[in-house]
Amino acid sequence: MARPLDTGDRFGFLHPAVDAHTLGISSVEGLLADCGAKVVLAEREINEAAGRAAEPASARLLRDWIKGNGITAIGFSYRLDSEDGLHLFAAFVDSLTLSRSFATEGGTVKALFFAGLPRTCDLVEERFPIVAGLFRGDETPAETLDILGLPRYLLPERVAWGAAYD
Numbered sequence: 799m800a801r802p803l804d805t806g807d808r809f810g811f812l813h814p815a816v817d818a819h820t821l822g823i824s825s826v827e828g829l830l831a832d833c834g835a836k837v838v839l840a841e842r843e844i845n846e847a848a849g850r851a852a853e854p855a856s857a858r859l860l861r862d863w864i865k866g867n868g869i870t871a872i873g874f875s876y877r878l879d880s881e882d883g884l885h886l887f888a889a890f891v892d893s894l895t896l897s898r899s900f901a902t903e904g905g906t907v908k909a910l911f912f913a914g915l916p917r918t919c920d921l922v923e924e925r926f927p928i929v930a931g932l933f934r935g936d937e938t939p940a941e942t943l944d945i946l947g948l949p950r951y952l953l954p955e956r957v958a959w960g961a962a963y964d
Contacts, residue, residue: 802947803870803871803908803909803946803947803948804948804949805833805834805835805836805948805952807835807836807870807871807908807909808836808837808838808867808868808869808870808871809830809835809836809837809838809869809870809871809872809873809946810837810838810839810840810863810864810867810869810871810872810873811823811826811827811837811838811839811840811872811873811875812839812840812844812845812848812872812873812874812875813840813845813848813874813875813876814845814846814848814849814876814886815842815845815846815848815849816849816878817875817876817877817878819875819877819878820875822875822877822913822933822935823839823873823875823913826873826933826942827839829939829942829943830946832953832954833943833948833952833953833954834952835948835952838867838869840863843859844859844860844863847859847860847863848860848874848886848890849886850889851886851889851890851892851893852889852892852893856893857893857896857897858897860890860893860894860897861893861894861897861899864894864899864905864906864907865899865905865906868906869906869907870901870906870907870908870909871907871908871909871910871911871930871946872894872907872909872910872911873911873912873913873933874887874890874910874911874912874913875912875913875914875933876912876913876914876918877913877914877915877935878915880914880915880917880918880921881921883914883915883918883921883922884918884921884922884925887912887914887918887922887926888925888926891910891926891928894907894910900928909930909931909946909947910926910928910929910930911929911930911931911932911933911945911946912926912929912931912932912933913932913933913934913935914932914933914934915934915935916934916935919932919933919934930947931945931946931947932945933945939953940953
């Protein structure tokens, strides 16, 4: 998938509504905001659609959310059952492909990321080579920027000092 990303990109984050684990999304959102990047968090309706991405109405909602917000990088999070996570992510990727949302197909999405349990990340990595980066949950702020393809110099001084110390 086309890359690299910078602070001019718009990051969109979503998770199927059945997964209430949002601390990681909030942490990445805060880090990106500190770095000057634009972030769009999916509202409830979009998160519900992410859990039903194979349904045409949900796929349209997802497409419209991406296009309407000019999202160029998407983070999909699911931290429950690994097999369910793989299935939900596969349906999401299929919906992006069918709606031609990827930049390689004329859409806006240049990069796709997945956050989940380590086993789910392994399954996603095996099946979806288009995924630009995986988040297993133990990344430092500097590692998070590395995975997102953003330069470390964007880290605010207070965070950069901690990264250097680590």
